[in-house]
Amino acid sequence: MTTIGDNLQAVHARIARACATCGRNSDSVALLAVSKTFGAEAVHAAAQAGQRAFGENYIQEAVQKMADVAALHAPPLQWHCIGPIQSNKTRLVAEHFDWVHTVERLKTAERLSSQRPAHLPPLQVCIQVNVDGGASKSGATPDEAVALALAVAQLPRLVLRGVMSIPDPLPDFAAQYAVHRRVRAVFDAVAAALPPGQAGFDTLSLGMTADLEAAIHAGSTLVRIGSGIFGARRYATAPG
Numbered sequence: 001m002t003t004i005g006d007n008l009q010a011v012h013a014r015i016a017r018a019c020a021t022c023g024r025n026s027d028s029v030a031l032l033a034v035s036k037t038f039g040a041e042a043v044h045a046a047a048q049a050g051q052r053a054f055g056e057n058y059i060q061e062a063v064q065k066m067a068d069v070a071a072l073h074a075p076p077l078q079w080h081c082i083g084p085i086q087s088n089k090t091r092l093v094a095e096h097f098d099w100v101h102t103v104e105r106l107k108t109a110e111r112l113s114s115q116r117p118a119h120l121p122p123l124q125v126c127i128q129v130n131v132d133g134g135a136s137k138s139g140a141t142p143d144e145a146v147a148l149a150l151a152v153a154q155l156p157r158l159v160l161r162g163v164m165s166i167p168d169p170l171p172d173f174a175a176q177y178a179v180h181r182r183v184r185a186v187f188d189a190v191a192a193a194l195p196p197g198q199a200g201f202d203t204l205s206l207g208m209t210a211d212l213e214a215a216i217h218a219g220s221t222l223v224r225i226g227s228g229i230f231g232a233r234r235y236a237t238a239p240g
Helices: 004-021 040-048 059-072 087-096 106-115 142-153 173-193 212-218
Strands: 030-034 053-056 078-081 099-103 123-128 158-164 203-205 222-225
Touching: 004 030, 004 040, 004 212, 040 059, 053 059, 059 078, 059 087, 087 106, 099 106, 099 158, 106 123, 106 142, 106 158, 123 142, 142 158, 142 173, 158 173, 173 203, 173 212, 203 222, 212 222
Parallel strands: 030 053, 030 222, 053 078, 078 099, 099 123, 123 158, 158 203
Antiparallel strands: none
């Protein structure tokens, strides 16, 4: 029976192979373990195996999980919000997370900025982009992304780190790579528009268990892996 530690090793091996085939150093791709719907014991097991960064979609579930594992790990684990953020949840996100990948509106960024406690480091944020154009999906359009990023970069208590996207599942490497390259083009456009010397814009949050190879070939610097580490997800009614 495989363990979470075994799965982490297998994912790291996939990342290394993908990097080798496209001439990249495997250290250029970070691994975010997506622990949504899994309990604190799963996070603890992954942390014991060396994983430090965890992604969560459901805000209240995540905050409870953070409290449950806080005393078990030093230095503290790093927590990334990778789910949609309702207006009434921005304070929880600002107070508890280290990163937010899902900024799609300036209003959300402004609330996060104003609610980030002064004793914490600035919140690291990515602009979420919807490259597929699906009406029900979250994210700014590629045409909106540059203006949004420039506005977010001016807010106090936030650091603009990059671009994130969640394309619809696609059947093969070529199709996955093509859509991932569209996200990379948005990242490049934002990078070119930022003032010279803008620090910290270095993250392309792209790729999940099924398509991490194509994402890495397209330039991803952070892959978000859930089922590949924790197994099949068991959904229930989760708090937002």
